Amino acid sequence: MSRLTLVLGGARSGKSRFAESLARQHGGPRTYIATAEPFDDEMRQRIARHRDQRAGDGWQTLEAPLDPAAVLPREGLVLLDCVTVWLGNLMHHGRDLKAEVTKLCAALEACPAEVILVSNEVGLSIVPENAMARRFRDEQGLANQALAAIADNVFFIAAGLPLKLKG
């Protein structure tokens, strides 16, 4: 039985859909941890689209833009979507990203529920000109490494198709 699964992929790679298909294989109660803070209409539409995809599927949804570790349920299946938006929120609010990632890792290791994490791979381009963008891609890459190290299964998604990296 898998306990912690990390689903990595690019923008519009189908990673959320793949994570949801994994989640549906779980028979118990399902909790969706939403990380998005809607800053603008573009993001609001994105959130709505993801909600629509889950509609009628019997998920309990928890909003945790800054501290998902604090709301992790003790049972069933948890889908946290996504780590990238959470890290963006932390950076926006001036938090210590490395400390927060360490805290989430500890919470995940202590959590008896099965957890699926969705995260973006953002480092496969030329170096961004923007210093904050450079810092973000460094933090995201390090977070992905830390989460992958404690995950039982890791998938890389491209064009909706999974490639197993671990497990």
Add this chain to the structure above:
Amino acid sequence: MSRLTLVLGGARSGKSRFAESLARQHGGPRTYIATAEPFDDEMRQRIARHRDQRAGDGWQTLEAPLDPAAVLPREGLVLLDCVTVWLGNLMHHGRDLKAEVTKLCAALEACPAEVILVSNEVGLSIVPENAMARRFRDEQGLANQALAAIADNVFFIAAGLPLKLKG
């Protein structure tokens, strides 16, 4: 026998060369559907380089920058290179990209010829600052998912080397 093959990869990943090596395994008549509209010298050189690579190989070349579905041959092997340039042309001309992708998918499913599609994976970086770039990477990602869903074989190319995602 494979009918529809999708070859994904980054810029200068060797995806076109790999797709052409697949195409050369086919014994029948070969049609190359070129999608590029040369806007500037950089693109003109790129087109010429790709042409040089096919030179003397006995390809029939069709130019279809906006509507490749309309020129799909009924037999032999078809290489469409590439979906990304085609999507860029559609966006440049203000077309409805989702509708055009749906139309191409329908044409591919009805096409009796063997088809190889080349497309870029463009979503593995930080979010672009430019809104049109963000929209393009969304459309490209969705198009890749739609094409991968109907493809028999999907390859991801890195450094000229194929990784099989499907088939």
Add this chain to the structure above:
Amino acid sequence: MSRLTLVLGGARSGKSRFAESLARQHGGPRTYIATAEPFDDEMRQRIARHRDQRAGDGWQTLEAPLDPAAVLPREGLVLLDCVTVWLGNLMHHGRDLKAEVTKLCAALEACPAEVILVSNEVGLSIVPENAMARRFRDEQGLANQALAAIADNVFFIAAGLPLKLKG
């Protein structure tokens, strides 16, 4: 026995750490070829971090920001980290990148030592607006193809996890 290994990955993908873990499996003398020229504090910190990771591990370090081919040892294990920084230095100094890559490939093929190369995959985003960035990602992609073609083993690293592309 592997002779030439290419380790590809994005920024903060764990590719250097993976390459170092491969290197540690080698019993003989180990040479680290450092390519970085510290232009600013950010790069200086990055260099220092990588040095710290090798600290006390008994590596001989050679600095070769422009001509690693000239310093390749004749025995033991060589880790060249990384091709991307080297290409950036060449571009900064106005060198002919294709000629230099050809020269490195020839030197690697003639080198009796076991060599591990670290390089970035930078082409999986939308087309950069900056012309020099476009040129760099083209040169990097072509260099990766050339090196992968002569490598015995090629790995793609994501979130610290290796995916074997060749070998």
